[in-house]
Amino acid sequence: MDPLVHLPSVPLRQRTQSTEEFNAIPAHVYPCNTARRADGVMSVAGVPLTDIAERYGTPAFILDEDDFRSRCRRLAKAFGGGQRVHYASKAFISKTVCRWVAEEGLALDVASQGELQVALAADFPPERITVHGNNKSRDFLTLAVESGVELIVIDSLQEISLLSDVATSVGCEQDVLVRVTPGVHVDTHEFIATSHEDQKFGFSLASGAAYRAAMACVDAKNLSFRGLHCHVGSQVFDAAGFVLAAERLLKMWAGLLQELPREEGERLNILDLGGGYGIAYMPDQQALDVEHVAANLLEKVAEASYKVGVPRPVVNVEPGRAIAGPSMVTVYRVGTVKDVETSDRTVRRYISVDGGMSDNIRPALYQAEYDVRIANREVEGDLVHCRIVGSHCESGDILVNDLPVPNDVRPGDLLVIAATGAYCYSMSSRYNMMMRPPVVTVKDGESAVMIRRETIEDVLSLET
Amino acid sequence: MDPLVHLPSVPLRQRTQSTEEFNAIPAHVYPCNTARRADGVMSVAGVPLTDIAERYGTPAFILDEDDFRSRCRRLAKAFGGGQRVHYASKAFISKTVCRWVAEEGLALDVASQGELQVALAADFPPERITVHGNNKSRDFLTLAVESGVELIVIDSLQEISLLSDVATSVGCEQDVLVRVTPGVHVDTHEFIATSHEDQKFGFSLASGAAYRAAMACVDAKNLSFRGLHCHVGSQVFDAAGFVLAAERLLKMWAGLLQELPREEGERLNILDLGGGYGIAYMPDQQALDVEHVAANLLEKVAEASYKVGVPRPVVNVEPGRAIAGPSMVTVYRVGTVKDVETSDRTVRRYISVDGGMSDNIRPALYQAEYDVRIANREVEGDLVHCRIVGSHCESGDILVNDLPVPNDVRPGDLLVIAATGAYCYSMSSRYNMMMRPPVVTVKDGESAVMIRRETIEDVLSLET
Numbered sequence: 001m002d003p004l005v006h007l008p009s010v011p012l013r014q015r016t017q018s019t020e021e022f023n024a025i026p027a028h029v030y031p032c033n034t035a036r037r038a039d040g041v042m043s044v045a046g047v048p049l050t051d052i053a054e055r056y057g058t059p060a061f062i063l064d065e066d067d068f069r070s071r072c073r074r075l076a077k078a079f080g081g082g083q084r085v086h087y088a089s090k091a092f093i094s095k096t097v098c099r100w101v102a103e104e105g106l107a108l109d110v111a112s113q114g115e116l117q118v119a120l121a122a123d124f125p126p127e128r129i130t131v132h133g134n135n136k137s138r139d140f141l142t143l144a145v146e147s148g149v150e151l152i153v154i155d156s157l158q159e160i161s162l163l164s165d166v167a168t169s170v171g172c173e174q175d176v177l178v179r180v181t182p183g184v185h186v187d188t189h190e191f192i193a194t195s196h197e198d199q200k201f202g203f204s205l206a207s208g209a210a211y212r213a214a215m216a217c218v219d220a221k222n223l224s225f226r227g228l229h230c231h232v233g234s235q236v237f238d239a240a241g242f243v244l245a246a247e248r249l250l251k252m253w254a255g256l257l258q259e260l261p262r263e264e265g266e267r268l269n270i271l272d273l274g275g276g277y278g279i280a281y282m283p284d285q286q287a288l289d290v291e292h293v294a295a296n297l298l299e300k301v302a303e304a305s306y307k308v309g310v311p312r313p314v315v316n317v318e319p320g321r322a323i324a325g326p327s328m329v330t331v332y333r334v335g336t337v338k339d340v341e342t343s344d345r346t347v348r349r350y351i352s353v354d355g356g357m358s359d360n361i362r363p364a365l366y367q368a369e370y371d372v373r374i375a376n377r378e379v380e381g382d383l384v385h386c387r388i389v390g391s392h393c394e395s396g397d398i399l400v401n402d403l404p405v406p407n408d409v410r411p412g413d414l415l416v417i418a419a420t421g422a423y424c425y426s427m428s429s430r431y432n433m434m435m436r437p438p439v440v441t442v443k444d445g446e447s448a449v450m451i452r453r454e455t456i457e458d459v460l461s462l463e464t
Numbered sequence: 465m466d467p468l469v470h471l472p473s474v475p476l477r478q479r480t481q482s483t484e485e486f487n488a489i490p491a492h493v494y495p496c497n498t499a500r501r502a503d504g505v506m507s508v509a510g511v512p513l514t515d516i517a518e519r520y521g522t523p524a525f526i527l528d529e530d531d532f533r534s535r536c537r538r539l540a541k542a543f544g545g546g547q548r549v550h551y552a553s554k555a556f557i558s559k560t561v562c563r564w565v566a567e568e569g570l571a572l573d574v575a576s577q578g579e580l581q582v583a584l585a586a587d588f589p590p591e592r593i594t595v596h597g598n599n600k601s602r603d604f605l606t607l608a609v610e611s612g613v614e615l616i617v618i619d620s621l622q623e624i625s626l627l628s629d630v631a632t633s634v635g636c637e638q639d640v641l642v643r644v645t646p647g648v649h650v651d652t653h654e655f656i657a658t659s660h661e662d663q664k665f666g667f668s669l670a671s672g673a674a675y676r677a678a679m680a681c682v683d684a685k686n687l688s689f690r691g692l693h694c695h696v697g698s699q700v701f702d703a704a705g706f707v708l709a710a711e712r713l714l715k716m717w718a719g720l721l722q723e724l725p726r727e728e729g730e731r732l733n734i735l736d737l738g739g740g741y742g743i744a745y746m747p748d749q750q751a752l753d754v755e756h757v758a759a760n761l762l763e764k765v766a767e768a769s770y771k772v773g774v775p776r777p778v779v780n781v782e783p784g785r786a787i788a789g790p791s792m793v794t795v796y797r798v799g800t801v802k803d804v805e806t807s808d809r810t811v812r813r814y815i816s817v818d819g820g821m822s823d824n825i826r827p828a829l830y831q832a833e834y835d836v837r838i839a840n841r842e843v844e845g846d847l848v849h850c851r852i853v854g855s856h857c858e859s860g861d862i863l864v865n866d867l868p869v870p871n872d873v874r875p876g877d878l879l880v881i882a883a884t885g886a887y888c889y890s891m892s893s894r895y896n897m898m899m900r901p902p903v904v905t906v907k908d909g910e911s912a913v914m915i916r917r918e919t920i921e922d923v924l925s926l927e928t
Contacts, residue, residue: 088857090858093897094927111856111896112857114896114898114899114923117920118897121924132857133855134800134802134853135817137818155800156802157802198804198806198810199804200814200851200853204806207806209805335601338598338620338664340663340668340673341673342670345671346662348662350598350664352664353599354599354601387664391598392575393576393598394554395663397664427893429890429891429892429893430890430892431554431890432554432575432576432578432890433577433581434576434578449928451927452926452927452928456578458922459578462916463559464914
């Protein structure tokens, strides 16, 4: 048992005010096809979560296919085409998900050799793949170049010569972007305009390192320099930070165009502004307004291009969480319900579920907050202060630190946590030898296993 | 990419002062058989880490069998026998490790059905197994009772009736302890004597909940109440916190003995004081002095028993990290070495390795600190300020936040991180589809794979 994670005292969000409100479902936090039937049972895409629990066991991730696909389409439309929208596969990747992304016409980001291998195993069109990473190995780069990926995002000087060497060996020219740290870090609604340069990714714009890296790409054999990339933050809710970063990158772009031979300059036309599109984890949050932000961003990029006198580039974006996040929920079975008394006579109810930090590390790692409902029935009684905890042998194994829950929640109930599609399964572990849950897809009243539950045999088979 | 983990600014420990010091090996932080050969290559148990890297690839966990076993023996001797020392398997479990623990005569703690299954698959003697958990399912309890485990540690009132029911179904009597929160929380050298009750584990002593739970166990059919359990903290370095907790538990014990029928009272003889035995992660730390703390603790328990007028109980302890932690190191290959300039003209060197938060989440999760050396050679040059980062697509993927490293560390070097035996492999994930490394055992100049490296096929085979 590692040291207790001292969660910061959470500013009291607008919490559930009544049992009635707890039984309602905040539509903007749950997959679009979520409903509560007249008998009180929650369903997603017409499949009752009670059926899911019975058929596939708990815990289980439930993925609403329509929800996932509709977010792909909405982003593609807002940004002028699927080829502009790169699904960031690190949020959640599987072969099936790669196929959905391909079918919806989107592009794909991979950040490791393993992610690229999954995409290729799913026959994702390599000419729509962009490759990221601060430490790409020769093997990874070779696989990427040989597969014919569209773009590789350069992250260090060392990588320029390594990739040039690889491309020369393979015998082709590889299109590249240069990752720039523009000194803009957005954290939800606020941003700091001169920070975040002290990190492993990219080249600093302010120091001139980014400019020098771009010129090195131009000079490198078999690399074709196509544009600039940046990433400004996570859970961003408006366009301001993206716009500021774009303006800074376009100024650099103008400087490059002055120095580059015309032919080289004409190839430069991609401005990749990264991901970070915010979603609503909690009822009092509103997801980033995709259409509004896209329109604003594209307009401001056009203005800024005009202002610095460069041709307007295409704008690529890299949403991961904004596509996968809200499309999934996790269903757990309630086990122990325990009122913990302390010496100062306070009582807190601990509701234990059959998963925990192994299937969702985000509360412990990022102090992330999640919305909770009961899936098998409408519950009754007054609201009591609860903490939702997992089954791990660690006191920091907390899924929701503090929330009001009606007091008749009891062992055997099904507890659902919303918006677990991003960075939950993908970061899952087997801590305490708890097996990874399955991912079950639902659509039009039917369910299917996308990824099966792991078993003790999977674990034992690793030991020779 | 989730929000950046803002690491607190680390109080500057006594850092490496010179290149010479960096090339030396702090013996108390590394496995006991670690050495640097005349040619500069580090070896563990006579096996050069360069050979390990070549034969098994990187990253890889290297486990010094002698080190692991010698810690088992040392603890068993200090606490009066192996049956008193329960290896906490959550720190790191495999079938082979269970066999080592069994051969050294120790007992075993499991905290989940999966851990119990691994132990049983290794033929660990069930009569030496203690079962923990805040949310044990009926299936888990049934497997435990049917297997004939020694002790089950009761964690809720609900569990008392559930376990009584299970034991009755199986047709046997199950020995149990009651987990008590004595209001003692130890965090390294300091402890707070009235806190830590607001957590999912145990029954509060101060509120009377623990007393009532104990009496409920006595009354429950087919349960045999054998004693009390508590856990005071992690990375504890002296006996004071354990002693205070023991004194509090023994007072409760005396109260119980006054109320219980003599026959019931006579069965009460186990005081389990949990784990938390501190190890040295960094050169300026010293591990808990096992012999000194054990002697002190046993003496104080004897005194306290005498004082409150109860027969002296046996004392069980539950070290996990103190056995597995220092016995393992992780070997990585250095990839990108990059000097990151920022607009305020500071430069920090980022050394990327081919693993990261997937094989060691502890720096990101607990702000844990680790010691780093170069394994393939003695390095030269002045010390420069570095950050050791992994290959994940996340800026918080930091293994060591800030340390001085000689400035000729370069791509291709082997970087070793010490004391990764506990809570690294056991909490490992496949984030970014990076595969779990192998665990390689070394002994007497020979190496062997204990757990093989995962492959992309392992991942893809989960998808139907």
